[in-house]
Amino acid sequence: MSASPETLAGDSLSVEIDGVVYPARKGAMIIEVTDANGITVPRFCYHPKLPVAANCRMCMVQVEMGGRMMPKPLPACATPVADGMKVWTKSDYARDAQRAVMEFLLINHPLDCPICDQGGECELQDLALGYGRGVSRFTEDKRVVADKDFGPLIATAMTRCIHCTRCVRFLEHVAGHKELGGTGRGENVEIGTWIEHSIESELSGNVIDVCPVGALTSKPFLYRARAWEMIETPGIGPHDCVGSNLYLHTRRGELLRVASRDNEAVNEVWLSDRDRFGYEGINSDDRLMQPMVRRDGEWQAVDWEQALQAAVDGLRGRGADLGVLASPSATVEEHVLLARLAAGLGTANIDHRLRQADFTGQEDAPLYPALGRSIESLERADAVLVIGGNPRKDQPMLGHRLRKAALAGAAVMHIDMVEPVLTYPLAQRVVVAPDRLVQSLAGVAAALLQAKGARAPEALQPLLDSTLPDATEQAIAATLTDAGDAVLLLGIGAHMHPAFSALRALAVLVAELSGASLGFLADGANAAGAHLAGVLPHREAGGRARAASGLDAAAMLRDPRKAWLLLGIEPELDCADGAAALAALQKAEFVVALTPFATAAM
Structure with missing residues (x-):
């Protein structure tokens, strides 16, 4: 208002x-x-x-x-x-x-500027130029502080520290991890961890950004380049569905660093560690630098023309014998082109839902499985129910928004199969065995039906009529109903559950009865884009239903195809059943893998 x-x-x-x-x-x-x-x-x-x-x-x-x-x-x-x-x-x-x-x-700051990674983007450097003296009057001994070991990501040079405590306040008040503090008095204060361990927060790299001097810098980037030598290119975080805004810093075509890009509507000014430091994988020893073709059981490097011709010859005419699996983190452009290629090859066996186990009722799934509201608005919600997910680890920047909501008074609640360590207080927590997850959510739905005096949908009636909600499930239902702005979030654990279709149907019902918004926190960075692009066996681009549905990811692995086209995946790691995926591929006559890395399974 x-x-x-x-x-x-x-x-x-x-x-x-x-x-x-x-x-x-x-x-x-x-x-x-x-x-x-x-x-x-x-x-x-x-x-x-x-x-x-x-x-x-x-x-x-x-x-x-x-x-x-x-x-x-x-x-x-x-x-x-x-x-x-x-x-x-x-x-x-x-x-x-x-x-x-x-x-x-x-007085105590060392003259490290020529070898300090903060040089060229240092707040102390800038302000010393405007407010500092040309010649120091200090003739006493300078203070020296031993460097700390904060882990593999953050390099320390604590003699440069000016005791601003930005890092301490960030970890305590923003990240929710009170891992740093000051000991000593006056100029002898030292910033460090409480029991000499590494910083464990999933947002720890942000202390590098908030440090106004060179006391905390990036360990993977240490002594690699100067700020003025690099080109800054805007990008998007590739590791989850939040889409955190970031900058890619390159020099002569080599990616050297990733930094946060301000966007108040998405990630504010912060960045998760996996988005900040995950770029190191690009330079892995397993990185493929040219096309490879297997001949006589051996991999051989070939030029692009030979590789493309081999792919065309092997895929042409396969039709329904071809299976296409795509990464949910591929770009929309890649998804669109892959869907067109699959259609041109005559197959509807295409899917990106690699870790999903239950495809029952997929026709009823939303055309665009999104959050259903802005990310920024989550911190203003009055009640949030997370079902089968751990936003702190699965979507760290979304978990940060939930922490802000909880600290502002929102009732954040979890129904899950595990009990993760969270950075925000919970109003209600239900931890059940995997085979009881559906029953627990059904209890919330049944409590809402009783409160509203409504009847259950026909498909859910047998389940809900036999469900007696317990006190916690009734409390969750009441909290959602009484909240002015309530949110339901279906997490990755729910998407991977063997009864995902039932969880989705119950979540839709709970959202309708309570007036809450419903958001889908799917696996990968671009699952929603894959839905829109038609990387699905039952829908074409734009959500149009196919005339004849193909096989979903699980069905393709149960009934292996003779040929496969893989986009950006490592089947043994990315599929719900990695062993079944490898077995299916080993039986195939022909496999094309569009992947940046070579693996032992290849």
């Missing part, structure tokens, strides 16, 4: 900054107002996504309140604006305070 003009007027005030009057929100800090109006105030510890710490003191400004000049400069990040307040960010008084803080920060 939008605020009324009276409410807006009551929440706004005026503040004068450097001689210009600006409107400001009541309760906002000075630095928020200056940032919103393009006024530069130096800072190290302040970050718009982190709680205020006010421990670097770099953002000192001169303030007049009620006609009285404050006796000391005040930190802009921790000083709320007041009506009629006057602020000077560039007066001699403010500049002297900022320069003094910079001088203190540089």
Whole structure:
């Protein structure tokens, strides 16, 4: 609901900054107002996504309140604006305070810039140029701090640390893992883990981004290149269905680093570790650099013309004897071309749902299995029910949104077959054996039917009529009904369940009865795109029903095809039954694998 003009007027005030009057929100800090109006105030510890710490003191400004000049400069990040307040960010008084803080920060900072990976994108470098002295007056011994071992992803140079505590606050308040802290006092404070172990958070790489100096850098990227040597290309995270925005940093065609790209609607300013560091697989020793053809039982490198001709000769005329399996993480363009190729070869045996076991009632599945709402809106939900999934590990940035929702007061609930360690509090948790998952969700549906006085759909009637909900299932149903904005999420575990069709039907019913939105958290980065592109045995591109359905992924493996076309998959790892997949492929007369890696199974 939008605020009324009276409410807006009551929440706004005026503040004068450097001689210009600006409107400001009541309760906002000075630095928020200056940032919103393009006024530069130096800072190290302040970050718009982190709680205020006010421990670097770099953002000192001169303030007049009620006609009285404050006796000391005040930190802009921790000083709320007041009506009629006057602020000077560039007066001699403010500049002297900022320069003094910079001088203190540089007392112990080593001259590592020539060999520091942060060089060229370092906040301390930039601000030292504007606020630092040309010559140091400090003649005492500098403090030296031993480097810490934070694990295989984060390199440390703790002598460079300026104690801004951004990394500490990120892990505690954003990632939900209080793994770092400060020990000691004054200049002898040291940032480290509590019991000398590696950082385990799935979002740990973000401490590299928030660190304003070179104390925390990327270990895989260490000493590889300078920031100004690389070309920055926007990309999308390939590891889950969230689609986190990122940048690919390349030099002379070689991918050297991945960094977060701001998008408040998707991943804010953060990035999961697998999206940030997963690029290393590109340079794996198993990477294929040219086409290969098996001749007389041996792999031989050939040129593209020979490889394509061999594929054409082997696939032509196969018709229904051809099976096509695609990665759910392939691009839409790849999915569209693959579907067209399969149609041209005369087969409808095409599927991307490699880890799904139950295809019953697939005609009733949504044409576009999406989240059903914006990712950003999840953090404003009043109630969330996750069925058969662990967003913290399966979709880390979506798990981050659920954490924000829970901390804001939302009732987050889980029905699952395991009890994962989560970073947010749960209002209700049901952990059951796999063969009881359907029964548990049916209990929630039955409780809703009783509360609404409604009848179950005919297909679900035998199950629901025999289901007696327990107290927890009734509580979940009541929470969903009472919530102003409720969400149901079907996770990867539900999609892989042997009774997925029943879980999907029950989830649809629960969503309808409670007024909740229903989202599908499918496996892979682009399962929804594969649905739209027609990489399905029963639907063509755009969701049109096929005149004659082909075989789904599981059916193809049960009744192996004579020829196979594989796109971006490792069957032994990507299929629900890896052993059956390998056995089916070994029986085939001809297999074409479009894959970037060679594997032992090939």
